[in-house]
Amino acid sequence: MRKSKKIIFTLLLGCSLTIVGAQTEVKKFSLNGTARTLAFMDNLTQEGDVADTVTAPKSLSSHTMVDLGMLIRPGDNIAIQSTVRIRNDFGGFWGSGVTFDVRELYVKGVVKDIVRYQVGDLNYKLTPYTFYNNNSELNAFTPKVFAHLSDQIAYDNFYLNDNTWRQQGASVDFGVVFKKYIDEINFNLYTGRVLTTNGGGSPDRLFTAANMTMLQSKYLSLGVNYTNLYDFAGTSANPENLINPVVSGTANAQYTIGDILLSASGEMGSSRSEIVNDSLAPLLSDNFFDTKIKVEYTPWQLGIYLRMKSVGADFRSPGAQTKRINFDAAPAAFERITNDQVIRELNTLDLMREADLYTLQLQSGLMAFDPKYDNITPFGDASPNRQGYEIGINWMGWKEAVKLNAAYLAQTEIRGQGTLNLRAFTRMEVSGEIAVNELLKWKKSIAIQAALRSDKTTRPGEAGVPSVDLTTDIISIGLSANVVSDLDVLIGIQQHTFAGFEFTNQVNAYDEIINFNEYKVDGSQQMIGGGLRWNFSEKAYLMGQYNQLSWNNNVVDDVLPSYTIGNFAFIYSMKF
Amino acid sequence: MKKIFLPLFSAILILSSCSKDNTAYDGPSLTDIYGEFSLLNTLTVSSATIDFSTGQTLTCGAEFSKNVNWKIEITGQSSGGVNTIEGFSRLIDATNAIWDGSATSLPMFRTEECVVMLTIENEADTLYQNVTITGTKPITGLVISDFEGEWNPGWGSFIQSGADMSFVITDANAAGQGSKYYDMGGLVDWDWLLGLIDIPATAYGAPTFALNANPNNVYFNVLLSKVPGLTNGIVLFQFREDDNGDGIYTEGEEDLFSKEIKLTGDDGWQLISSKYADLPTLVNGVAVDPIGNGIYEPQKLMQVSILMLANPVSGYSQAYMDMLIFTENEPFKP
Numbered sequence: 001m002r003k004s005k006k007i008i009f010t011l012l013l014g015c016s017l018t019i020v021g022a023q024t025e026v027k028k029f030s031l032n033g034t035a036r037t038l039a040f041m042d043n044l045t046q047e048g049d050v051a052d053t054v055t056a057p058k059s060l061s062s063h064t065m066v067d068l069g070m071l072i073r074p075g076d077n078i079a080i081q082s083t084v085r086i087r088n089d090f091g092g093f094w095g096s097g098v099t100f101d102v103r104e105l106y107v108k109g110v111v112k113d114i115v116r117y118q119v120g121d122l123n124y125k126l127t128p129y130t131f132y133n134n135n136s137e138l139n140a141f142t143p144k145v146f147a148h149l150s151d152q153i154a155y156d157n158f159y160l161n162d163n164t165w166r167q168q169g170a171s172v173d174f175g176v177v178f179k180k181y182i183d184e185i186n187f188n189l190y191t192g193r194v195l196t197t198n199g200g201g202s203p204d205r206l207f208t209a210a211n212m213t214m215l216q217s218k219y220l221s222l223g224v225n226y227t228n229l230y231d232f233a234g235t236s237a238n239p240e241n242l243i244n245p246v247v248s249g250t251a252n253a254q255y256t257i258g259d260i261l262l263s264a265s266g267e268m269g270s271s272r273s274e275i276v277n278d279s280l281a282p283l284l285s286d287n288f289f290d291t292k293i294k295v296e297y298t299p300w301q302l303g304i305y306l307r308m309k310s311v312g313a314d315f316r317s318p319g320a321q322t323k324r325i326n327f328d329a330a331p332a333a334f335e336r337i338t339n340d341q342v343i344r345e346l347n348t349l350d351l352m353r354e355a356d357l358y359t360l361q362l363q364s365g366l367m368a369f370d371p372k373y374d375n376i377t378p379f380g381d382a383s384p385n386r387q388g389y390e391i392g393i394n395w396m397g398w399k400e401a402v403k404l405n406a407a408y409l410a411q412t413e414i415r416g417q418g419t420l421n422l423r424a425f426t427r428m429e430v431s432g433e434i435a436v437n438e439l440l441k442w443k444k445s446i447a448i449q450a451a452l453r454s455d456k457t458t459r460p461g462e463a464g465v466p467s468v469d470l471t472t473d474i475i476s477i478g479l480s481a482n483v484v485s486d487l488d489v490l491i492g493i494q495q496h497t498f499a500g501f502e503f504t505n506q507v508n509a510y511d512e513i514i515n516f517n518e519y520k521v522d523g524s525q526q527m528i529g530g531g532l533r534w535n536f537s538e539k540a541y542l543m544g545q546y547n548q549l550s551w552n553n554n555v556v557d558d559v560l561p562s563y564t565i566g567n568f569a570f571i572y573s574m575k576f
Numbered sequence: 577m578k579k580i581f582l583p584l585f586s587a588i589l590i591l592s593s594c595s596k597d598n599t600a601y602d603g604p605s606l607t608d609i610y611g612e613f614s615l616l617n618t619l620t621v622s623s624a625t626i627d628f629s630t631g632q633t634l635t636c637g638a639e640f641s642k643n644v645n646w647k648i649e650i651t652g653q654s655s656g657g658v659n660t661i662e663g664f665s666r667l668i669d670a671t672n673a674i675w676d677g678s679a680t681s682l683p684m685f686r687t688e689e690c691v692v693m694l695t696i697e698n699e700a701d702t703l704y705q706n707v708t709i710t711g712t713k714p715i716t717g718l719v720i721s722d723f724e725g726e727w728n729p730g731w732g733s734f735i736q737s738g739a740d741m742s743f744v745i746t747d748a749n750a751a752g753q754g755s756k757y758y759d760m761g762g763l764v765d766w767d768w769l770l771g772l773i774d775i776p777a778t779a780y781g782a783p784t785f786a787l788n789a790n791p792n793n794v795y796f797n798v799l800l801s802k803v804p805g806l807t808n809g810i811v812l813f814q815f816r817e818d819d820n821g822d823g824i825y826t827e828g829e830e831d832l833f834s835k836e837i838k839l840t841g842d843d844g845w846q847l848i849s850s851k852y853a854d855l856p857t858l859v860n861g862v863a864v865d866p867i868g869n870g871i872y873e874p875q876k877l878m879q880v881s882i883l884m885l886a887n888p889v890s891g892y893s894q895a896y897m898d899m900l901i902f903t904e905n906e907p908f909k910p
Contacts, residue, residue, distance in 0.1 A: 313602065415600060415601060415602060416600075416601035416602070417601060417602045417603050418601060418602070418603045418604060418605060418606035418609075419601055419605070419606050419607065420599075420600075420601055462606075462607065463607050463610070463611040463612065464607070464610040464611045464612055465606040465607060465609070465610040465611070466610065503606070505603065512602075512603075513602045513603030513604075514603065514604070515603070515604060516603060516604075516606065516609070
């Protein structure tokens with residue numbers, strides 16, 4: 001074996017520490033961080049025959065925050081990062097309203113130029129079925145003018161663009177390079193603590209993820225993934241312990257015939273979820289597969305794909321199914337409205353600016369979701385009880401000034417809920433971006449983004465059971481233009497309409513459906529806004545914008561009225 | 577590369593063509609919630625007469641077109657006792673509708689005529705059957721008294737010389753069990769105590785009551801009835817232990833556990849049950865440290881006292897008492 005294969009250990013590509021081979025001077029100590037000031041002024045207007053004399057119609061909130069980070073490099077192959085957050089809500093003086101938190105703390109490095117490790121806070125992911133931080137609902141339909149708000153939430157909750165989950169634990173990565181037959185094999189291993197024991201009935205809960213990817217050549221790669229959310233037995237007096245392992249295998253292949261690039265990818269695997277020593281807890285075990293074939297005509301940058309998938313009803317993968325949005329939470333601004341002080345349900349403005357509505361940690365079981373936002377893929381690709389296909393087309397033209405994407409998805413349930421009849425889901429999605437200045441050869445940038453999604457859920461009724469028929473449509477248009485010097489103008493609109501009837505599930509502590517709630521909606525929410533942004537540099541800007549959220553509720557006798565929230569936002573953001 | 581790509585392509589197509597069976601569903605049936613209801617088989621009972629004393633049980637039956645919330649109420653025509661059985665099912669049968677003669681709402685059943693009534697949630701129809709009890713359910717436990725007999729000469733009592741005093745065994749009203757009960761009442765405007773009964777173990781021929789030594793397995797039970805319109809009655813049960821085994825209870829040196837019941841709730845008969853190990857030591861109604869060795873020792877219980885109390889400024893007070901019984905491992909099931 002030694003003669004036929006000479007194994008060479010190397011660092012993984014993308015190692016964030018450019019320590020090995022770095023001949024340039026590296027600072028032993030450096031500061032980094034983020035600073036921002038956010039201020040909101042809201043004005044609530046409610047419709048209805050009876051005036052609300054209880055709820056204060058205006059609301060102010062503002063804060064200044066600095067994340068001050070220190071990167072220390074005590075040696076060539078080690079780095080220590082710590083970040084302290086200082087936040088001051090406006091109106092607090094001499095310590096009142098000021099908070100100090102440790103936002104980030106980790107040590108990372110490379111052992112013998114072979115093994116990369118990180119201990120403490122770290123970001124990690126595997127595949128969309130094993131360990132993946134899915135984007136939140138409507139995330140892809142946020143015009144840039146609103147993204148200035150939602151970006152703050154993503155930053156606060158460590159939601160990066162690469163869909164990693166922020167975890168606390170330790171990871172080890174290393175790779176092996178081969179001379180023949182196989183290019184390389186990469187290994188990744190992570191273990192972290194998700195919950196700490198309370199010393200009584202709740203044990204420590206850990207999450208372990210492991211991956212091995214074999215790059216056979218530029219044509220083929222194969223991978224094996226393993227995750228497990230499990231209680232560490234013995235860390236509490238409670239003998240009942242959750243275990244939820246997920247195993248999957250992946251394959252990616254591509255082949256070029258002239259100007260045509262053929263690619264195929266797939267993942268298949270299974271999960272098992274149980275609570276050991278709990279006789280009442282069900283054993284949930286199921287599997288999935290997801291395959292995709294894509295044909296791309298490279299001269300036109302035109303691609304067409306077909307995707308087929310099936311995810312079992314009992315497939316449970318906490319690393320991939322944990323949602324960002326906690327739909328059980330209530331908004332902080334105007335939490336209760338009307339004279340009866342009814343709790344207001346979440347709207348897009350809340351979701352764009354309230355970080356507390358989001359999840360930071362992996363959850364066992366399936367979290368609650370709101371069908372009006374996404375009834376088809378509420379848990380991302382790993383949404384259980386779905387099978388069907390998706391076809392799509394991507395095109396990029398005019399020197400990449402125009403990008404267009406379109407997709408059509410058709411799925412059904414695998415197992416009925418309350419009936420043998422299965423829900424059917426269809427989704428049509430179109431999005432595009434146009435760099436107008438590139439087309440017209442202007443120097444100042446002008447960009448237009450537009451997106452449309454139309455979802456439909458149906459299920460026939462029977463014997464007095466009402467049929468399911470829920471339609472949701474989302475359309476968003478955004479424009480950003482550089483007008484003078486460093487001043488940009490941004491405007492955007494997002495329209496979300498929803499109408500129809502659905503059932504939502506009542507589940508017990510074991511995630512078993514015990515009843516159904518009628519879910520009837522007929523309304524819309526429209527977010528429209530515009531603002532001016534002054535760019536001090538690529539890393540610092542000042543922005544003032546006005547947004548208006550109009551919530552229309554047409555359901556007769558519903559306790560929540562239609563309302564409008566006018567919002568003025570002031571944002572100063574800087575990274576250093 | 578073709579050798580790899582083509583098999584992989586084929587495997588993807590095969591996988592994609594797979595679909596799963598659909599032979600079951602999650603959650604309760606929506607048809608049960610929304611479907612049309614019809615009665616397929618009417619209410620039946622397994623026997624028109626029933627003798628619970630021999631261990632017989634009564635089984636009810638019915639069948640519906642869908643799962644429904646149903647309720648069977650069996651009401652004694654003489655006692656007024658009620659037994660309720662509830663369920664959510666399409667079938668009513670021996671798996672979910674068996675009656676062993678017990679009552680879920682006091683009084684206890686006697687040998688009497690009973691009406692069995694079946695009601696279904698959200699449905700107008702009510703179905704009936706009749707059953708005759710020829711023998712009541714056996715009572716298991718150490719019965720101190722069910723007051724069906726005469727006054728036990730071994731008992732002691734003290735009754736204040738107030739107005740309208742009535743400390744008697746009587747059948748003037750419906751008893752909690754059987755036909756007789758103990759009536760305690762009167763007006764005493766100078767003292768909380770109206771009267772008391774001392775029931776020593778010696779009245780039954782032994783120095784202590786024959787109880788299990790484990791206080792967690794012993795339950796004290798009594799049926800008490802609050803008289804309509806009166807809310808000032810307090811019944812205090814006292815349990816004296818012979819800690820040192822000398823055959824007498826020494827005040828201030830040996831354990832005296834108590835159970836205080838304030839009659840402020842619903843009118844009528846109620847079952848009061850308490851685990852022996854949960855009985856506190858009370859002084860003027862306030863829990864204090866134990867007087868004696870502080871160990872719950874049911875096997876050393878030498879006397880049970882029942883004190884009828886009322887605030888002297890609150891006027892006339894009255895309560896009925898029946899079925900004083902100790903049970904093992906679980907509370908009394910009337």
